[in-house]
Amino acid sequence: MRKRVSAAVATGALALTGLAVPAATAAPxxxxxxxxxxxxxxxxxxxxxxxxxxxxxxxxxxxxxxxxxxxxxxxxxxxxxxxxxxxxxxxxxxxxxxxxxxxxxxxxxxxxxxxxxxxxxxxxxxxxxxxxxxxxxxxxxxxxxxxxxRAAKLTANASPEPIKKGKTLTITGALTRANWDTYKYGGYTSQPVKLQFQKKGTTTWSTVKTIKSDGRGNLKTTVKAERDGSFRYVFAGTSTTPAVNSSADAVDVR
The missing domain is CATH 2.60.40.10 (Immunoglobulins)
Incomplete structure (x- = not known):
């Protein structure tokens, strides 16, 4: 149990004692x-x-x-x-x-x-x-x-690779966080996660859509393959869990 000795208590006791001492002799x-x-x-x-x-x-x-x-x-x-x-x-x-x-x-x-x-x-x-x-x-x-x-992990995987232009690309992943009661990482459920895309040759990420993790923390969504680039998932964090980004997964569109 956390126990403290408050300085305020000690100070209060000294203050009561000090009532009997003339102000002129009070210590600085x-x-x-x-x-x-x-x-x-x-x-x-x-x-x-x-x-x-x-x-x-x-x-x-x-x-x-x-x-x-x-x-x-x-x-x-x-x-x-x-x-x-x-x-x-x-x-x-x-x-x-x-x-x-x-x-x-x-x-x-x-x-x-x-x-x-x-x-x-x-x-x-x-x-x-x-x-x-x-x-x-x-x-x-x-x-x-x-x-x-509670530390968190986030993954992303785009498939199939390579893919023809205009075909459907599926991006899966998982949002997990440390469980201090079980000493394992478990799915962080029903959390908003952004899917972002970075065009090849650029450094800018743009948000494609926002989805929610399922009952096990898993993520899955689809997009049309339009150009070469990379996809990632981004989680903004909560009051108990930090923000985290997945690694980028590059896609070759042919």
Missing amino acids: AAEEIKLSNIKVNGGKDVLIGTGNKKFTITFDASHSANIQADPTIVGWRALNDLLPNEFGRDHCKVVSDTKSSCTATFNVNPQNYDIENSEAGSWKTEVYIVSTDYESTLDKDNIKSFKVL
Whole structure:
């Protein structure tokens, strides 16, 4: 279970104690620890399939006395949803007298860590940092939100090849995504997928039509063969699954 000690609780207790102290003797506010260049997975969504997925949470921390080398950095979604830190502790390297560069490494595998399909979506980053002079503390529930998504695959195959001009071309494929409950890829059903065409010798893709994946995630549609080029399927993604394109399949029209 995810348990935190809130800085607000400690601060509140000190505030109550401070009621009995004259304002003139109140201690000055502690210097703020400042964070910058915060990135999760290099700024990209974290896509988890059925095997290992390694990613990092990085940031710079500044303070006149610098910060301790072992802050707590956690990826979390809800009370019981935590992403494991691979090394058990987080490390910050000194880059100047007042600045450190911090990196926490995570290695997630649905087969050896209890992450379920229902946990795909938006996650948060909690940090707890103390300055080297113990005068300042940073305790935040979220310094950066990020997405943890179920990795997806998309295929496309045009046939027959080669084909005579004007004949019917069939493009099949499949849209699948990682199932964190079964540790396998399964069909992503009833999802809109675009069929796109690229004329040979060009770099531009144009949408031919939009179809939906069937009850098993399969795709199938037909078009008239008119010119040489390539076909592909394109999926825009959802709140739990990333966008993905199939490989292009070239067609020789004779």
